[in-house]
Amino acid sequence: MYLSSSSQFMIKACLNYFKFCFFIFLYSVSHAQEDPVYILSNYLKIRSISGQEKEAGLYLKNLCEKFGLETTVLSDSDSTYNFCASIWPLNKKLPAVVMINHMDVVPANEASTWKYPPFSGTISNDTLYGRGAIDMKSLAIMQIFALKNIKETIQKEFIPKNFIIVFVSGEETGGINGAKITIRPEIISLLNPLVIFGEGGGGLRNVIDGKENELCFFVSNAEKKSLWLKLEATVKSGGHGSIPSGKTANKLLLKAIQKIEETEERIVVDRNAKQTLKALGNLMGGFKGFVLKHLNWWIFKPFRKKIIHSNEALQTLVTNSYQLTRIQNPTGSVNQVSQTATAYYDCRLLPNKSERPLLMKLLFRIVDPRIKISVIDESPEAEPSRLDIHYEVMKASILKVFPKAHVIPLLFPATTDNSYYRSIGLPAFGVLPFELNKSMIESVHANNEKIPVKAISDGIAVYTELLKSYTTKITR
Ligand SMILES: [Zn+2]
Numbered sequence: 001m002y003l004s005s006s007s008q009f010m011i012k013a014c015l016n017y018f019k020f021c022f023f024i025f026l027y028s029v030s031h032a033q034e035d036p037v038y039i040l041s042n043y044l045k046i047r048s049i050s051g052q053e054k055e056a057g058l059y060l061k062n063l064c065e066k067f068g069l070e071t072t073v074l075s076d077s078d079s080t081y082n083f084c085a086s087i088w089p090l091n092k093k094l095p096a097v098v099m100i101n102h103m104d105v106v107p108a109n110e111a112s113t114w115k116y117p118p119f120s121g122t123i124s125n126d127t128l129y130g131r132g133a134i135d136m137k138s139l140a141i142m143q144i145f146a147l148k149n150i151k152e153t154i155q156k157e158f159i160p161k162n163f164i165i166v167f168v169s170g171e172e173t174g175g176i177n178g179a180k181i182t183i184r185p186e187i188i189s190l191l192n193p194l195v196i197f198g199e200g201g202g203g204l205r206n207v208i209d210g211k212e213n214e215l216c217f218f219v220s221n222a223e224k225k226s227l228w229l230k231l232e233a234t235v236k237s238g239g240h241g242s243i244p245s246g247k248t249a250n251k252l253l254l255k256a257i258q259k260i261e262e263t264e265e266r267i268v269v270d271r272n273a274k275q276t277l278k279a280l281g282n283l284m285g286g287f288k289g290f291v292l293k294h295l296n297w298w299i300f301k302p303f304r305k306k307i308i309h310s311n312e313a314l315q316t317l318v319t320n321s322y323q324l325t326r327i328q329n330p331t332g333s334v335n336q337v338s339q340t341a342t343a344y345y346d347c348r349l350l351p352n353k354s355e356r357p358l359l360m361k362l363l364f365r366i367v368d369p370r371i372k373i374s375v376i377d378e379s380p381e382a383e384p385s386r387l388d389i390h391y392e393v394m395k396a397s398i399l400k401v402f403p404k405a406h407v408i409p410l411l412f413p414a415t416t417d418n419s420y421y422r423s424i425g426l427p428a429f430g431v432l433p434f435e436l437n438k439s440m441i442e443s444v445h446a447n448n449e450k451i452p453v454k455a456i457s458d459g460i461a462v463y464t465e466l467l468k469s470y471t472t473k474i475t476r
Helices: 005-032 037-043 054-066 135-154 185-191 250-263 271-284 286-294 298-309 312-318 355-367 387-403 418-423 438-442 453-469
Strands: 070-076 081-086 095-102 127-129 163-169 193-204 217-223 226-234 321-328 340-349 371-378 408-411 428-435 450-452
Touching: 037 054, 037 127, 037 135, 037 185, 037 453, 054 070, 054 081, 054 135, 054 163, 095 135, 095 453, 127 453, 135 163, 135 428, 135 453, 193 408, 193 418, 217 271, 217 387, 217 418, 226 250, 226 298, 226 355, 250 321, 250 340, 250 355, 250 371, 271 286, 271 312, 286 298, 298 312, 312 408, 340 355, 355 371, 371 387, 387 428, 387 453, 418 428, 428 453, 438 450, 450 453
Parallel strands: 095 163, 095 193, 193 428, 217 408
Antiparallel strands: 070 081, 081 163, 127 450, 193 217, 217 428, 226 340, 226 371, 321 340
């Protein structure tokens, strides 16, 4: 077949064009596989609801191995999958900077109210949507890429410590299948942690009076202790609703509830609270700042309550909370007097050893002895971490990426895996290393959980700075 020279030229040009397109395609595929946003999007697609983490674990383990990191499975059973990735093999037993993240997420019960399906990993308008986008799949990706950056830019001989990322299951269900396993003596001696960095506070604006536009990073060094109580009243009273009785289980329980509600709030300015109040007071300045720094002075006693109640974070810092979460009777008809009544309290206590016994003593004093008080569940006893060199390293790393920000220690109102490490005396600090706005915070455990793409690169930058600091002489 004869082809004119112009046709031959056209065919050649077309072939070259297709070759070029194919090359671009291969290039973008191989690069996408190294793009944290693409990887996080894929990770968000894995439905790793507590108890079903293994698929997510295998995905991340494979990724870490692709990046040349050492990996070790710490536990693998039907309901748990825990592993770690490190720069050095664990058998070297080097003291380690340990980063922790949990692979499990809470369910997305109201999936229909989501803008995009909760397990679609949709990227829209430079924002990633999906269950776990903030809590806390993004932090895992930030930690992995920071470790990858260090591996690629610093020669191993200049890394005198091990850098380990621990990926755990079951944080959302209390950490028994995850962090609790990793603090077993045989595993903790393998990890050999100097410090733990995990979830906790984050970068927020609109938190300091008079400095609404300034960015404040809260790094948690302590957590409230959770204590779940059950109060059960049992009274043998007349069974028919038509016979009035002053003494019923419901009335007895209601009286107890009323007494608990009427108990005067205790304000405890302990050493940990003082540190935070000092940082906040310095930042705030003026009379209010001065009062905050000296909140335990008797002269300021009359102002205390007003100041504390003006700010939720302040209230958390110096008071216990007792939340009545449910009241129950066994099922029955309206004309049946219930013989038992039960109330449940979610108490969040300041992290001092004395708070739990003090609360129990108070309850036994004010509640009718016919009411049985029992503890259903509680978080481990964990003292606050001191604001030591590791806190300072995290603070400096945040400031390198956000030079105008303020960094303040935080008493986290809920319990996370960090408490397990604090309970065995290890320093643990929690921060999401990026800026969070109101709608991001509101999306955690709710619908439309999301993270902007910029937050991912910011977080990687903070964690890279953090790890870099541990390769210098200052912290060696
Ligand atoms: Zn979490």
